[in-house]
Amino acid sequence: MDILAAMAEYPYDTHVSTGGERFCMPNKILDPDLKTRDADDTRPGKDFIYCARCSTVIGRISDRTEVNGSFDHHCTNPHGINFHVGCFSQALGCAISGQRMAADSWFPGFRWRIASCEQCQTHLGWYFDRRDTEFFYGLILDRIQYE
Numbered sequence: 002m003d004i005l006a007a008m009a010e011y012p013y014d015t016h017v018s019t020g021g022e023r024f025c026m027p028n029k030i031l032d033p034d035l036k037t038r039d040a041d042d043t044r045p046g047k048d049f050i051y052c053a054r055c056s057t058v059i060g061r062i063s064d065r066t067e068v069n070g071s072f073d074h075h076c077t078n079p080h081g082i083n084f085h086v087g088c089f090s091q092a093l094g095c096a097i098s099g100q101r102m103a104a105d106s107w108f109p110g111f112r113w114r115i116a117s118c119e120q121c122q123t124h125l126g127w128y129f130d131r132r133d134t135e136f137f138y139g140l141i142l143d144r145i146q147y148e
């Protein structure tokens with residue numbers, strides 16, 4: 002099943018912010034126990050997204066969010082490489098690295114850093130933040146999977 006089809010099974014109005022500013026958590030957040038930790042989380046099961054390479058839990062399908070009016074974006078980097086990117090409000094299985102970069106950002110006003118799988122270090126996408134109050138993850142959709 003295509004991941005976009007799977008995401009369509011989760012209504013947008015359940016857990017996705019409809020706007021407004023989120024508080025940024027500037028420090029690297031890793032949660033290797035993500036899958037077993039949230040006993041008080043009432044969201045439905047089979048909601049996890051995984052690293053396509055090593056199957057580590059990266060985040061939740063229901064954390065997908067819209068940026069500039071769309072969940073997914075077709076982006077091209079300065080080297081001409083195309084990425085199909087999906088936006089998530091959280092992805093606790095990602096390790097964030099590198100300096101914040103404003104140049105070549107696909108999302109005006111947002112700076113980016115590298116987001117990688119904390120287990121196998123595969124580059125999964127980017128962490129974007131703006132004015133230290135808003136952030137999201139842009140994950141490369143063919144590098145993540147779900148059950």
Ligand SMILES: [Zn+2]
Pocket residue numbers: 052053054055056057118119120121122123
């Ligand atoms: Zn991995």
